[in-house]
Amino acid sequence: MGSPAAEGSLTAGAVERFRTGLREIWPEGADEPEARLGLAVSGGPDSLALLLLAHAALPGRVEAATVDHGLRPESAAEAVEVARVCAGLGVPHAALSVEVAVGNIQAEARLARYTALADWVEERGLAALATAHHADDQAETLLMRLNRASGVAGLAGARARGRVPDTPIPLLRPVLDWRRGELGEVVRAAGLVAADDPSNANDRFDRVRIRKALADADWLDVAAMARSAAHIAEADAALDWMASLEWRSCVKKEPMGLKYKPQAPRAVALRVVARIVHELGGEEPRGSAVARLVDTLVAGRPASIGELVVRPNAGGWSFAKAPVRAAKRRD
Numbered sequence: 001m002g003s004p005a006a007e008g009s010l011t012a013g014a015v016e017r018f019r020t021g022l023r024e025i026w027p028e029g030a031d032e033p034e035a036r037l038g039l040a041v042s043g044g045p046d047s048l049a050l051l052l053l054a055h056a057a058l059p060g061r062v063e064a065a066t067v068d069h070g071l072r073p074e075s076a077a078e079a080v081e082v083a084r085v086c087a088g089l090g091v092p093h094a095a096l097s098v099e100v101a102v103g104n105i106q107a108e109a110r111l112a113r114y115t116a117l118a119d120w121v122e123e124r125g126l127a128a129l130a131t132a133h134h135a136d137d138q139a140e141t142l143l144m145r146l147n148r149a150s151g152v153a154g155l156a157g158a159r160a161r162g163r164v165p166d167t168p169i170p171l172l173r174p175v176l177d178w179r180r181g182e183l184g185e186v187v188r189a190a191g192l193v194a195a196d197d198p199s200n201a202n203d204r205f206d207r208v209r210i211r212k213a214l215a216d217a218d219w220l221d222v223a224a225m226a227r228s229a230a231h232i233a234e235a236d237a238a239l240d241w242m243a244s245l246e247w248r249s250c251v252k253k254e255p256m257g258l259k260y261k262p263q264a265p266r267a268v269a270l271r272v273v274a275r276i277v278h279e280l281g282g283e284e285p286r287g288s289a290v291a292r293l294v295d296t297l298v299a300g301r302p303a304s305i306g307e308l309v310v311r312p313n314a315g316g317w318s319f320a321k322a323p324v325r326a327a328k329r330r331d
Helices: 012-025 045-057 075-089 105-124 135-146 180-189 206-216 222-250 266-281 287-298
Strands: 037-040 062-068 093-097 128-130 161-163 170-172 251-254 257-260 303-305 308-313 316-321
Touching: 012 045, 037 045, 037 105, 045 062, 045 075, 045 180, 062 075, 062 105, 075 093, 093 105, 105 128, 135 180, 135 206, 135 222, 222 251, 222 266, 257 266, 266 287, 266 308, 266 316, 287 303, 287 308
Parallel strands: 037 062, 037 128, 062 093, 128 170
Antiparallel strands: 161 170, 251 257, 257 316, 303 308, 308 316
């Protein structure tokens, strides 16, 4: 990766743009001298740019961590290189090794990554965690999900501010309105060579094929698509808010489970039903399964999902666990 060039490699405009964006999503910490920001830095161009920008905007107030998933032989060496860049900047760095469970590799890697980062943030007493998601990521994800007929929740782009999964830790995405090329230029100007993950060129992955298609379609406005993803995220939040209201007014306890008398439009009812299934069944249901269930109930027919049986009655739907069948006695 090389050693970072002098601070002058970053233009004042780039640093101020980053600082302004950070203030918008982290008003309680951006200008608070005691608040320190944790950075997830893989060694790729996007996260290296985040490191350089955050270090310049918040001198002495950032720390970095690199998660080694152990899925590629080069990953350990990449973590060492990030540590070397951080040492040159005077930024504390930690390498976090994780084990990825079998199954959906990408989902399990994400879970392991955020679990390790959350533990690190708490151990170091950091105020928030920042990642390097950018506008091109938003556009690629939107197109992939559109191609899979995803609903609003699936189409919603990443939000500039959220929470690290299953924690109260603020999760910040301060370069969400930056293009991939702009971040790459920040890294090149600093004289650094980013790590190259070969999976980023593997056409087996939907995201790689979408990325290549976007590169060849100069008539598409990637920044505009990213903004659309952000608008959908706002709509997704509004639907969640409406679903909470619907739950409080239309879901009641019954001796064997819960009863729901839907009043809201279908998009809201789907979320309420998904929550009922999750609370009674203990698992997060697939959206397609919930949609089929609701369609069956609207048609006035009983249905089942997981371990639950659902019956339409008296203007509502009753959800209960299926009765356990007694085992046959053996002679």
